[in-house]
Amino acid sequence: MKLKDYPRFTIIMRGYTFQQADAILKAMKSLENDFAVEMTLNTPDVLSQIKQLTEKYGKTIHIGAGTVRTMKDVKEAVQAGAEFLLGPHIFTKEMLNYAKQHGVLAVPAAMTPSEINEMFDLGADIVKIFPASVVSPRFFKDVQAPLGKLPLMGVGGISVENAQAFFENGASYLGLGSGMFNKSDLESLDSDKLAESMQKLLSKVEGVGV
Incomplete structure (x- = not known):
C-alpha cells in the first residue's frame, strides 16, 4: 500500500464481533476513499x-x-x-524494515x-500521536513548527466534535474508536445508521485541513 492512498480517517475496531465488523465495512460503500479500518490484535480471533x-x-x-506491539x-x-500496522508505542527498526x-x-x-523524529x-x-486528546490539537501545530510538515495521525479521544480542531492544527490523519458509532447501531448491525455516522463526521470536517 502507498501512503498517498491512505485515507484521512481510520476506524478502530477493538473487541468487535465479526458480524459488527462486517456491518461497518458494509456501511463504507462509496466511502472507501475516506476511511480505512483497523482491527486490533487484542480482539478475539483477530487474525x-x-x-x-x-x-x-x-x-x-x-x-x-x-495494537501491533512486537515483531x-x-x-x-x-x-x-x-x-x-498501527501500534500504541514506538516500533523497532526490525519491525519497520519488515513492514x-x-x-x-x-x-x-x-x-x-x-x-516522532526517531x-x-x-x-x-x-x-x-497517542493519546492525542492528552496533548491537545495545538500539539500538532507546535511540534511541526520546528520539525516541518509531517504525516501525523491523532488517535485517542478523537470524536466528531473535535476532529475539525485536529485538522486545523496540522494533523494529516485521525483514528476513531468507540466514539465513532452509536452503541445501539453496532449492536443491531444497522449499516445504514453506521453509514450516517460516517457521513456526519465527513460533513463536520469538509474543506478543513485538506
Missing part, C-alpha cells in the same frame, strides 16, 4: 477475521491491524493480509518530538 474481511472487502477497502505481531498481521519489505504501511505511536528517521510512514 482469521482480518483474513476473512480482506478476502471479502480487500479490493475496495484498506484493512489493517492495530511476532507484525509477521502474523502481514501474513493475515493487513495492509497497514517496508512487505509493502505494508507502518504507523508506530509517539508522544514527544524526539520519539520514528520517521527509522522509516515510519505515518506517526500516530
Whole structure:
C-alpha cells in the first residue's frame, strides 16, 4: 500500500464481533476513499477475521491491524493480509524494515518530538500521536513548527466534535474508536445508521485541513 492512498480517517475496531465488523465495512460503500479500518490484535480471533474481511472487502477497502506491539505481531498481521500496522508505542527498526519489505504501511505511536523524529528517521510512514486528546490539537501545530510538515495521525479521544480542531492544527490523519458509532447501531448491525455516522463526521470536517 502507498501512503498517498491512505485515507484521512481510520476506524478502530477493538473487541468487535465479526458480524459488527462486517456491518461497518458494509456501511463504507462509496466511502472507501475516506476511511480505512483497523482491527486490533487484542480482539478475539483477530487474525482469521482480518483474513476473512480482506478476502471479502480487500479490493475496495484498506484493512489493517492495530495494537501491533512486537515483531511476532507484525509477521502474523502481514501474513493475515493487513495492509497497514498501527501500534500504541514506538516500533523497532526490525519491525519497520519488515513492514517496508512487505509493502505494508507502518504507523508506530509517539508522544514527544524526539520519539516522532526517531520514528520517521527509522522509516515510519505515518506517526500516530497517542493519546492525542492528552496533548491537545495545538500539539500538532507546535511540534511541526520546528520539525516541518509531517504525516501525523491523532488517535485517542478523537470524536466528531473535535476532529475539525485536529485538522486545523496540522494533523494529516485521525483514528476513531468507540466514539465513532452509536452503541445501539453496532449492536443491531444497522449499516445504514453506521453509514450516517460516517457521513456526519465527513460533513463536520469538509474543506478543513485538506
